[in-house]
Amino acid sequence: MSLTQHMSLTQSLGRKSENPSDHLPVAPANAVDENAGVRLTKKAIEMAKQALVKRATPEAALRLGVRGGGCSGVSYAIEFSDKVRERDNLYDFDGLKVVVDPKSLVYLRGAVLDYEVKLMQHGFRFLNPNEKSGCGCGESFTV
Amino acid sequence: MSLLHIHDPLAAPRPIGIDLGTTNSLVAYVPLLGEATTLLDCDNDPLLPSVVCYRADGATVVGKEAKRLAQDFPQDTIVSVKRFMGRGADDPETKRLGPYRFATSDGPVVKFAVAGDRVVNPIEVSAEILRALKQKAEDELGELGGAVITVPAYFDDAQRQATKDAGRLAGLEVLRLLNEPTAAALAYGLGTKQNGTFAVYDLGGGTFDVTILVLDEGVFQVRSTGGDSQLGGDDMDRALAERFVRAMGFSQGAELPAGHVRIALDAARAVKHALTEQDVVDAEIEVPGSQPLLQRVTRDELDVLIKPLVERTGVACRRALRDAGLSAKDLDGVILVGGSTRVPLVRRYVAELFGREPLTSIDPDQVVAIGAAIQADLLAGQGKNDAVLLLDVLPLSLGIEAMGGVVEKILPRNTAIPASAAQVFTTYADNQTGFVLHVVQGEREMAEACRSLARFTLKGIPPMPAGMARLSVRFDVDADGILKVSAQEETTGIKQEVEVKPSYGLGDAEIERMLLDAYDHADNDVSLRALRQEQVEAERIILATVSAVASDAALLAAGEREAIDAALQALKQAAQGKDHRRIHDLIDQLDRICKPFAGRRMDRSIARALSGRSLHDVERETSHARGIEPHLRPGAES
Numbered sequence: 139m140s141l142t143q144h145m146s147l148t149q150s151l152g153r154k155s156e157n158p159s160d161h162l163p164v165a166p167a168n169a170v171d172e173n174a175g176v177r178l179t180k181k182a183i184e185m186a187k188q189a190l191v192k193r194a195t196p197e198a199a200l201r202l203g204v205r206g207g208g209c210s211g212v213s214y215a216i217e218f219s220d221k222v223r224e225r226d227n228l229y230d231f232d233g234l235k236v237v238v239d240p241k242s243l244v245y246l247r248g249a250v251l252d253y254e255v256k257l258m259q260h261g262f263r264f265l266n267p268n269e270k271s272g273c274g275c276g277e278s279f280t281v
Numbered sequence: 282m283s284l285l286h287i288h289d290p291l292a293a294p295r296p297i298g299i300d301l302g303t304t305n306s307l308v309a310y311v312p313l314l315g316e317a318t319t320l321l322d323c324d325n326d327p328l329l330p331s332v333v334c335y336r337a338d339g340a341t342v343v344g345k346e347a348k349r350l351a352q353d354f355p356q357d358t359i360v361s362v363k364r365f366m367g368r369g370a371d372d373p374e375t376k377r378l379g380p381y382r383f384a385t386s387d388g389p390v391v392k393f394a395v396a397g398d399r400v401v402n403p404i405e406v407s408a409e410i411l412r413a414l415k416q417k418a419e420d421e422l423g424e425l426g427g428a429v430i431t432v433p434a435y436f437d438d439a440q441r442q443a444t445k446d447a448g449r450l451a452g453l454e455v456l457r458l459l460n461e462p463t464a465a466a467l468a469y470g471l472g473t474k475q476n477g478t479f480a481v482y483d484l485g486g487g488t489f490d491v492t493i494l495v496l497d498e499g500v501f502q503v504r505s506t507g508g509d510s511q512l513g514g515d516d517m518d519r520a521l522a523e524r525f526v527r528a529m530g531f532s533q534g535a536e537l538p539a540g541h542v543r544i545a546l547d548a549a550r551a552v553k554h555a556l557t558e559q560d561v562v563d564a565e566i567e568v569p570g571s572q573p574l575l576q577r578v579t580r581d582e583l584d585v586l587i588k589p590l591v592e593r594t595g596v597a598c599r600r601a602l603r604d605a606g607l608s609a610k611d612l613d614g615v616i617l618v619g620g621s622t623r624v625p626l627v628r629r630y631v632a633e634l635f636g637r638e639p640l641t642s643i644d645p646d647q648v649v650a651i652g653a654a655i656q657a658d659l660l661a662g663q664g665k666n667d668a669v670l671l672l673d674v675l676p677l678s679l680g681i682e683a684m685g686g687v688v689e690k691i692l693p694r695n696t697a698i699p700a701s702a703a704q705v706f707t708t709y710a711d712n713q714t715g716f717v718l719h720v721v722q723g724e725r726e727m728a729e730a731c732r733s734l735a736r737f738t739l740k741g742i743p744p745m746p747a748g749m750a751r752l753s754v755r756f757d758v759d760a761d762g763i764l765k766v767s768a769q770e771e772t773t774g775i776k777q778e779v780e781v782k783p784s785y786g787l788g789d790a791e792i793e794r795m796l797l798d799a800y801d802h803a804d805n806d807v808s809l810r811a812l813r814q815e816q817v818e819a820e821r822i823i824l825a826t827v828s829a830v831a832s833d834a835a836l837l838a839a840g841e842r843e844a845i846d847a848a849l850q851a852l853k854q855a856a857q858g859k860d861h862r863r864i865h866d867l868i869d870q871l872d873r874i875c876k877p878f879a880g881r882r883m884d885r886s887i888a889r890a891l892s893g894r895s896l897h898d899v900e901r902e903t904s905h906a907r908g909i910e911p912h913l914r915p916g917a918e919s
Contacts, residue, residue, distance in 0.1 A: 187288050192313075213420075217288045254284055274475025280302065 160184075163250040166229035166236070173231060176238055176246050178201055180255040182262060185233045193218060199235035200226070202251065203242035208254075213247065214264050286312065286421075294426030296456065296661040297418045298464070298653025298774060301407065301430055301444065304486030304513075305620075306331045308414040309654035310422060316894040317468070317654040319647045320417050327660055329648055334358040335395035341358045343413040352543060356395040362410075362488060365391050365403040366447075367440030382628070392730045400642035404447045408876060411451035418660030427454040429657040431649050434460040434503045435491045437722055438679075438764050439735055445763065456660045462492035463501045463512050465618045468643055475499055480601070482631055482639065483618035484594060487513040489817060493605040498581075502910045505604035507597040512590065514621035520586040521549035521578070528576060529568055538568060548576075556580045557623050581885070584626045591630050596632055615639040661915045679756055682728035691756045703755040705771070712744035716752055739768045741775060815864040819856040822868055826875060829882060836881045841874075848874050 163177040178186070186200045201219035204212045219237055222228055226237040238246060249266040298317070300307045305328040309319040319327035322344075334347035342350060351358035359381065361907045368391055384392035384400045392402045411430075418425055430453075432444050433590070441458055448455040462481035471477060476496055483490040492507035494501055522545040529545070531537055548566045555562040556578065566574040615635045621627060622645045631639050643651060680690040683706070689879060691702050720735040721728050742750055751771040758764050769775070826849060830842065837845075852867040 173895070186287070193289065214285055215288065216285050217290055220291065260284050263284050 151243055161252050164231060166231050168228075168230050174247060175227065176236065176243070177250045178231050178234070178236065179250060179252045182251045183234050185253045185262075186236075187234050190218070195220065197235075199237045201237050201239075202246060203239055204245045216251075287544070288423060289313070290423075290506040294424040295418075295422045295428040296654075296657035297414075297428045298421070298459075298650050298655065298657045299411065299414055299428050299430045299448075299453075300464070300647075300650035300653060301363065301432075301447075302331055302485065302649075303361050303488050304515075305646070306410050306414060307649065307650035308418050309650040310418065311654050311658040317651045317658070319650050319654075320421050329410070329413060330757055331362065331410050332358060332360045333362065333406050335394040335397055335881060339399075341409055343409050349369065352539070356382055359393060359395070359401075359406045361405040362403050365481035366407065366445040367437065370404070380575065388454065392540065404443050404450060407444065407447035408450035408897070410651070411448055411453060415451055415453055415496060425453070426661050429459050429464075429653045429660065431459050431464045431653050433490055433506075434462055435490070435506045435508075439732075441533055442763055446567065453613075456657055459653055459656050460492075460501075460503060460580060461490070461618070462494050462503070462616070464656065465616045466494055466496070466648045466650035466652065467655050468648045469614075469616060471496060471614065472499070472501070475611040478504075478607065479617045480598070480612050480635060481618060482509075482594070482615060482622065483498060484621040484627060485513050485619040487511070487515050489513060489594050489597065491594070492603045493601050493607060495605075496564070504607075505601045507604070509597055512593055513619075514550075514592050514624075517553055517583075517587045517621065517624070518546050518549040520590065520640045521553060522546045524586070525549060525574065525576060528574055529566075529571075544568065545656060546612045548594050552578050553624070556583050562783065580625065587624070587626060589625075591627055591710060593633055594627075595630070599724075609635045609637075612637065613685055616648070617641050617645050656746070660707065679720070679722050681732075681754060681766075682721055682741065686733060688721055688728050691754065692758060696758075698758045701755065701757040703753050704734075706752045707748050708742075708745070708750040708752075708755060712746075713750070713760075714742045714743070714744060715740040716768065718754065718766070718768055720764070734764065735766065737768075738765075739770070742770050743773060743775075745772075754900060770808050812861040812864075815861040815868070816856050817853055819868055820865050823852060826871065829875075833882055833885075836879060836885070844874050845871070845878070848881060 160181040161179045163178055164183060164210065165177060166175065187196070190196050190198055190200070194276050195218065198223060199219045201215075201217040202219075203215045205215050211263070222235075222237050225240055227240065227243055229236040231237070245268055246264075246266065249264050249268065252263050252265060254260060295310055298309045300309075307319050307327050307329065309316045309327075321327050322329065324345075329344045330348040332344065332347040332351060334342040334350040334354060336342060336350075337357075347358055348360075351360060361593075365772055382394040384394040386855070390402050390404075392400050393406070394400050415425065428448060430444060430448050444458060445455050461483065462479075464485075465481050466472065466479055469478060474496060475498060479494045479496070481490075481494060483491045483492070486508050488508065489512040492506045493504040495504045496502075496895075522542070525543065525545040525548055526537060529541060531541070542834040544566060548564055552562050552564050555629060559580070561577065561579050564576045564578065566576060568574050584704060612635060615631060615637060617628070617631065617639045622631070622639075622641075628639065628641065633635065649787055678688075678690045679692045680688045683689045689704065689706075691704050692700055708716075715737040718737050718739065719733065720737075722732045722734050739752065749772065753769045753771050755767045755769075757767075826845065830837070830845060834842070848867070852864070852871055855864045855867050858864070
């Protein structure tokens with residue numbers, strides 16, 4: 139069954155002061171090979187820093203990883219991390235500490251973490267070249 | 282596409298709010314930063330259909346998948362289980378509510394026989410829905426810190442208890458049950474005001490509810506409720522689908538293939554949704570075995586079809602206002618709840634009906650869950666604004682049955698809860714060693730016209746003259762509207778612990794056991810108790826009748842002895858059996874047959890009393906003569 143729309147009421151909702159360059163990946167200061175590590179967009183860095191400040195732990199790190207479970211295969215996890223473990227990969231994005239454990243890095247190699255503001259919600263989103271199929275909710279994927 | 286949020290492993294467990302709806306259920310939470318929000322599924326949809334399908338292989342499927350399975354397995358797929366909550370198996374409404382196989386049990390709880398040789402009751406079905414929501418919340422939020430579950434304002438004690446039991450069975454810590462309209466008002470932040478009067482208009486998929494809510498010094502009270510349990514968006518779909526079915530070439534009243542009906546209903550729903558935003562929709566409907574059907578539907582055409590349905594809500598609204606002693610101009614706001622309030626005609630109608638624009642800024646599907654989340658957040662002590670102390674009121678009076686079947690109200694309706702009250706009763710007959718307490722709910726004066734919540738017996742009172750015993754009956758209603766009754770005989774200091782529960786609800790201990798062996802014992806206990814009560818009653822009435830016939834045979838009319846003997850024989854036989862209903866019926870029958878005879882005996886007793894006998898003797902004799910059970914009467918000091 140299909141519906142033809144005679145009148146489209148969807149108006150493009152002008153996003154206020156959204157700068158496209160905010161969503162380009164930024165390489166970490168302790169530069170690694172572009173495709174070897176994880177990158178964040180400017181917007182994601184800014185929002186993560188804000189969240190750390192609001193949590194009153196600006197020195198803590200942001201931990202990116204994957205976990206088993208979710209609708210399809212493994213799912214993404216973003217956490218505050220108060221300590222860096224021995225074998226963690228540590229990145230510095232403009233003062234924001236980001237850690238990824240070695241096992242998760244296998245899935246996140248070359249991935250970019252962005253922050254999106256949509257009409258109904260806002261939050262982080264991974265753009266991951268390793269993702270073969272997502273579940274549609276952006277939370278889990280298969281490689 | 283749902284977006285990710287940063288999880289804080291050090292954060293406290295997060296409380297959630299659950300809207301356990303008839304058609305759909307939702308879960309929401311208040312993030313550390315930001316506004317309360319519902320949790321979405323993989324399709325970016327906050328609604329979990331309240332449908333549970335039991336598969337032959339023992340698997341249990343909940344939500345959208347279950348809804349799809351409902352077409353092929355209608356008897357194993359329980360939809361709208363909320364309509365069964367707290368309902369007795371012998372409730373005439375029960376059997377009308379679906380195509381299910383009701384398991385035969387003489388317990389008071391409805392049970393469904395489903396695939397995989399399983400028998401489930403409404404509490405267990407609801408628990409499956411809650412479990413799915415809990416899983417969704419845990420996936421996203423990690424550890425959960427308790428839940429607030431919403432219930433309709435008109436839910437009685439048994440239905441509330443059943444909902445709470447379902448929550449516990451699902452492994453949730455139920456912080457509180459919250460009235461749905463109160464939750465909607467909280468979502469709009471109305472709880473932060475001090476005073477106000479609001480109407481909550483809730484038109485869902487299959488039910489319509491209207492509630493007049495009064496906020497008095499920061500306390501929400503349900504002033505009146507009304508609605509139609511068989512009216513909702515599904516009826517609108519049916520009205521439109523009928524037109525499509527006729528366009529498919531089926532005449533009115535013709536036998537339709539189920540597949541065509543489903544296609545027409547799905548098309549109708551999609552067109553209805555599209556007409557919320559558009560004035561005209563062209564639908565292309567795939568019809569199996571023929572050309573696709575092209576249908577153009579304008580919003581005006583839809584409005585004509587659904588107008589009679591929408592107008593039915595007006596009747597309930599006006600009645601609710603009248604019951605509350607208010608008129609539309611007294612309202613400070615009207616809140617829209619339920620997906621069907623998106624329909625433009627409904628919004629216009631509500632605005633016209635109440636003479637003001639309704640509040641619509643929060644998604645009407647999500648507003649109740651959001652309010653529940655806000656309340657959960659407050660209760661867990663994380664709220665930004667802990668000034669709101671939320672109370673509800675009793676929807677109906679609670680009392681016990683006293684002598685002669687009249688109700689002594691102990692907690693009147695509209696009492697703010699939590700609440701407790703006690704009243705003193707005394708014995709009716711000399712040497713009465715036990716009390717039968719019958720706890721009822723309702724506004725009627727006679728207990729038989731009220732809803733029976735519980736019956737229990739207090740025994741072991743030493744023999745003493747009538748009127749000397751002092752029985753203190755105490756009612757405690759907790760913040761969830763759940764009742765506990767305790768009774769104590771004061772003069773002797775005999776303290777008997779008595780456990781009371783709503784008729785179809787279950788106590789703590791039983792919940793535990795239920796987790797282990799799925800209720801069966803609890804049901805047996807309840808039915809066994811009903812049987813014992815009837816057997817005792819039968820025994821007493823048999824003895825009283827035999828002794829009355831023996832001592833006053835002269836008063837029997839012609840043929841009366843034969844009729845009484847026959848009824849006695851039937852009752853004696855039934856009392857050996859296990860069918861408590863049959864015993865009950867036969868007691869009634871014997872009672873009816875004996876009535877003229879008992880009347881003559883009483884007349885003679887009174888005549889004797891006039892010839893100089895003590896009132897006590899007469900009273901005792903007359904009560905025995907009528908074969909009635911010495912009951913309670915309110916103490917003079919109460």
